[in-house]
Amino acid sequence: MQTLLAVIVIFGLLVFIHEWGHLVFAKRAGILCREFAIGFGPKIFSFTRNETLYTIRLLPLGGFVRMAGEDVELIQIKPGYEVGLTFNDEGLVKEIITNNKSKHPDCTVIQVEHADTEHQLIIRGYKDEEEELVEYKLDRKAMVIKDEVPMQIAPYDRQFASKTVGQRALAIFAGPLMNFVLAVVILTLYALIAGMPVNESVVGEVTEDGAAIDAGLVAGDRITAIDGESVTTWEEMTAIIQAAPNETLSLDVLRGDESFNVSLTTQVREIPDAEPQGVIGVMASTERSFLGSISYGFTQTYEFTRLIIEAIGLLVTGQFSLDALAGPVGIYNYTGEVTAMGILVLFQWAAILSVNLGIVNLLPLPALDGGRLMFIGLEAIRGKPIDPQKEGVVHFIGFALLMLLMLAVTWNDINQLFL
Template sequence: MLETPGIPFTILAFILVLGPLVFVHEYGHYIVGRWCGVKADAFSIGFGRKLVGWTDKRGTEWKIGWLPLGGYVQFAGDRDAVSQPDADWQSLPDAERSHSFPAQPVWKRALIVAAGPFTNFLFAILIFAAFNLAYGVPTTPPVIAGVQPQSAAAEAGLREGDRIAAIDGRAMETFDDIRIAVAFDLGRPIDLSVERGGEQRTISLRPRIVSETDRFGNTSERAIIGIMPGAPTLTPAGPIASVEAGARQTWDMVRLTGEVLGQFVTGQRSVKDMGGPLRIAKQSGEVATLGPVALISFIAFVSINLGFINLLPLPMLDGGHLLFYAYEAIRRRPAPPQAQEWAFRFGFAAIVTLMLVVTFNDLGSFGLWDGIARLIG
């Protein structure tokens, strides 16, 4: 196990994390497009100038671009990599037009677009399922094995042996459910449904925010109530049970991602907490030093986030396309071209702004701005 990752190791780890996820996402678009009879003109991992490429017997150009920060599938009839229709697609010969993306019914186009992010979710489910099948399903009951002195839990009267059945009405099936419900909720007051001695009672408390620094010097904050779990158990599971558990684990992370995003949107959480590709690269290198299992688990986490982000209803993202297709399905006609053009301009501006913000944050996490401030001072 490496103590600290160097720059070459970090770059390699980042490629190992992002490369397969971009391929999985774009392959979801590609394979469903093939099933729907749509021709793919290009399948690219990375953007910019082509480093290497080849064309298969179906006429699809497979290539790798020099900027490995994403990818795209360009279908017949697309004007560009974000699937805006080519103005001349209707003038294609009948045989070619029938296999173009814009000529497909709206349900097929929606299915092709949705396939990318949902393939990312499926990929995460399969990773978790493989771990569950190999090692067993990890289970820790939501029962308190210890209470930290002078903690929020101690002051609220929680005791060893108490079973936390629900938090704010949400059922707690495992101890990890408690951690997730508390850690990212910004320390707001919560109501716990507690089972003790065959009786159920409601206990209210306010979690406390603690700052933690990991072995790599990264500082993070989370909320805790001051309770400790019992020893975890690994329950052997067959293929079906492993997949079911993997789906639950994936859904828990999707739900958590949605809650944290909601906190950003409502202003409850600072945009300073947002991270981008540079932070993912840094984390990839750090996690890779912990071993293959940790790295593969991190890949599953990033895959879920990639799928979730792509479903956001922003033009240029898959969710933006799905929003337009929903409009088309309801109104029985596409949105006006001018409205779509302005929406894509807005989406482009929003994504560029977001990338600038997260890059600024990422550079700050590397200590760049503190270093400049010390030099100036």
């Protein structure tokens, strides 16, 4: 239950922040956002606010913001349709009822001759009792009601395609960007709570079952040399220790004004798909400062980004096995292991997942934000947009392939459980 709760909170937050980025910048550009969804599949909760339907859906596999004009518009009122109209105080059409008109006895019924809900914002037709053609103007926020479900019309200037290349690119890029921002915030909070590691060869904490405590080391001891090799930074010290698993090392230690030497045998830490490392059971010393914590948030986010990009590069060049990829089941298991290590480790894990989500979404693959940005970039180069239908086919195929990859990775996760 604890793992499940951690997964729901972390992934809910990551998806919410990602989609919120899309939503905010799309609305700033004047795009009508029809729906903000967390999850896919059937709706389990929804409410409408400021033109947008907010939903939580059954399958927790991501989320989306449905922008008007991003896909083929669903509102189609063709000649010959019989519809009912209601009007606002200014005499503009506020509702177009396409069926179940009997539930709206006060509506004006017409047979449609022409309707334009994007550019001219008009509807023309013949009333039942009159043969003359009558034209009505539409309110810019008029609703088309089908099966008692309203959908707001989208004038062309409220549609995704009407915006500049820069506005559209920013609305798409904002999702991954918010994941990087979230990682910075999480890691800044981590540093404020736990403190920032100090890059000095000073013992911050000694574990209860390590070689260091058996050798008499305590918090505050400064390691000045190992086997005669001088060390001043934490990286220098740990590099020597990690390279010597199950070996005896001689440490020169400074405690206050007293200098002394201790010998200890390193323990072995096994690492999957890598050489074992030596450890002695010490942690770095830490310090706390507000500005330093912010700096730590940015630098650690950069480091996580660099490491993940390097891993993707190894995957592309075949130096990294697909078996090492983790799907939903694998991430669930890892989250359970991290949760058992404490809230601070969970903070770091959430930041890594957030950075990973941002990077993966920026890959130039169809159906991902990076693929959509690629099409916008091609439009900027060509000076005209790609045929929307062709782009839609590419994204559909890309989405199908991504789902197949997700299934393959999930199957691998399940197999790993029984190895």
